[in-house]
Amino acid sequence: MNSNQEALKQKIQQYLYDYIKIQSDTGTAAERNIEAFYKNWFETVPYFKDNPDHRGLFKIPNDHLDRHVPWALLKGQGSKTVVLLHHSDTVDTEDYLTLRDISLQPNELEQAMRDGKIHLPNDAKRDLESGEWIFGRGTMDMKGGAAIHIAMLEEYCKVEDFKGNLLLIAAPDEENLSAGAIGSAYLLNELMDKFGLEYSLCLLSEPDMREDGRSILDGSIGKIMPLVYARGKLAHVGKVYDGLNPIKILSKVVDYLDLNPEFIETNGTTTTPAPTFLYTRDQKKIYDVSLPPAASGFISMYCFNRTPKELLESIRTTCERAMGDVIDSIKHSYSEFVRRSNMKGKSLDWDVNVKLYSELYGEAVEDSGDNFLNAIKQTENEVGQKVKNAQMTLVEASHAVIERTLEFVKDLSPVVVITLVPPYYPYVSNEKLGERGAFIDKVGDELIKYAKEKNGDEYTKFFMTGMCDFSYMMQTDSKESNDYIEKNMMMWGNGYYIPFEKIRRISMPILNIGPIGRGVHQYTERVLKSDLFYSIPEYTRFVIDRVLE
Numbered sequence: 232m233n234s235n236q237e238a239l240k241q242k243i244q245q246y247l248y249d250y251i252k253i254q255s256d257t258g259t260a261a262e263r264n265i266e267a268f269y270k271n272w273f274e275t276v277p278y279f280k281d282n283p284d285h286r287g288l289f290k291i292p293n294d295h296l297d298r299h300v301p302w303a304l305l306k307g308q309g310s311k312t313v314v315l316l317h318h319s320d321t322v323d324t325e326d327y328l329t330l331r332d333i334s335l336q337p338n339e340l341e342q343a344m345r346d347g348k349i350h351l352p353n354d355a356k357r358d359l360e361s362g363e364w365i366f367g368r369g370t371m372d373m374k375g376g377a378a379i380h381i382a383m384l385e386e387y388c389k390v391e392d393f394k395g396n397l398l399l400i401a402a403p404d405e406e407n408l409s410a411g412a413i414g415s416a417y418l419l420n421e422l423m424d425k426f427g428l429e430y431s432l433c434l435l436s437e438p439d440m441r442e443d444g445r446s447i448l449d450g451s452i453g454k455i456m457p458l459v460y461a462r463g464k465l466a467h468v469g470k471v472y473d474g475l476n477p478i479k480i481l482s483k484v485v486d487y488l489d490l491n492p493e494f495i496e497t498n499g500t501t502t503t504p505a506p507t508f509l510y511t512r513d514q515k516k517i518y519d520v521s522l523p524p525a526a527s528g529f530i531s532m533y534c535f536n537r538t539p540k541e542l543l544e545s546i547r548t549t550c551e552r553a554m555g556d557v558i559d560s561i562k563h564s565y566s567e568f569v570r571r572s573n574m575k576g577k578s579l580d581w582d583v584n585v586k587l588y589s590e591l592y593g594e595a596v597e598d599s600g601d602n603f604l605n606a607i608k609q610t611e612n613e614v615g616q617k618v619k620n621a622q623m624t625l626v627e628a629s630h631a632v633i634e635r636t637l638e639f640v641k642d643l644s645p646v647v648v649i650t651l652v653p654p655y656y657p658y659v660s661n662e663k664l665g666e667r668g669a670f671i672d673k674v675g676d677e678l679i680k681y682a683k684e685k686n687g688d689e690y691t692k693f694f695m696t697g698m699c700d701f702s703y704m705m706q707t708d709s710k711e712s713n714d715y716i717e718k719n720m721m722m723w724g725n726g727y728y729i730p731f732e733k734i735r736r737i738s739m740p741i742l743n744i745g746p747i748g749r750g751v752h753q754y755t756e757r758v759l760k761s762d763l764f765y766s767i768p769e770y771t772r773f774v775i776d777r778v779l780e
Contacts (some may be wrong), residue, residue, distance in 0.1 A: 291414035307393030318405030371748025376436025395779030438748030453658030
């Protein structure tokens, strides 16, 4: 080990421990705690102390927690720029139970674990006893990778006549709605114009979580969150055939959509999971003996090449089938009831009625005009403020907007409404950027060869299958597709917004190279020391130098 490696190792360890001890629970005001770290760091690194216009805290537009994005630019020769991106938030520490107070202090936490103060699974126990891992919240996800970037940028700042530019971005909120990465689009546009930057690569340092080998990530799968809202027909439970139970409709939709393999997609070596429901419930406010007025659920759905419009149309078809089957089932049950009760039956004239929210909105405008437009604007503002004040979730706000819209539609028959709720993660891939993306893919291939020959590390390319900030560093979708998102996304512009055109302007290729980690979002979270201190800094330097040469 040479002296430079040891010095860098010491820097990474110092910044990791300093960074970890700052509580930055995602989606809370605690995320702002991280800003003090950067204010201090700016003053301790000579380059940034002497160049105050090359660093700062960028205020995220319209952020309800008033969060900022710390950034630092090493301005060298030319326009080529590598963006070093990480997120500064972590999930909370409640899962550490009695060790929660020391969950941000690796040395104390590891000693408590050795003393048996919390049960460890066998794999985590082996890693603890090996002494080759650092335990604690944020060690792997992702303050370990952040520490690598911070320490390496500081080292690069000492290089005379540096060729190219390095831009460090510490984005908050990745574990929630990616407000930091989305807000960074404004910052990246400003810095591009001010300093004449050409964004050649976004280099992310998310942990490598594969159990069966090492991975380089050169893209990220897309994700949408469709919401299905079923309004039924009220009836007393003793007169159940006079009504239509929306729970029955939603249950059938769940049956047809959840884990449906028709929605699985494969791209190269990466396959998306099938969709699954993350939330289902009726909209009954109090207990009574009536059927519930409505029921809803929302789905986590991954995608590659199928657009949100194509996916929502597929969901519409599935909902129409589900509602039709429910109507047939009710008719069959009613005919049997009539036969057994020896009474004269009646016609059950339920129709299949499935709409996108944008279509329902148009119907409300047609039926109620300005009365609706004024009322819905007021409702959106009210629930938007409640979301900002953490009094309501975006899903609850979406329900309120749908229900308010239904009040202004003359057709009172049962209906299924399909819409999108935040967040939306576009599918991104280097292959979408032509020659620029092809060059970075070539650099990735060169790194794979280098890692094998130099250290015996075998890497494979994959897409990111968990959601990450990658999705907002590139925009290649059509304006038509983005307009469709805007029309069908609840709370758009009132609690949630993606500046598609600003992202399109700064679109850059992407790579993720991060240290091996285990126990993501669990009390066994840990990062591999050899990766953190040696391998990943070496590979990061290889990529930076290759891109900026």
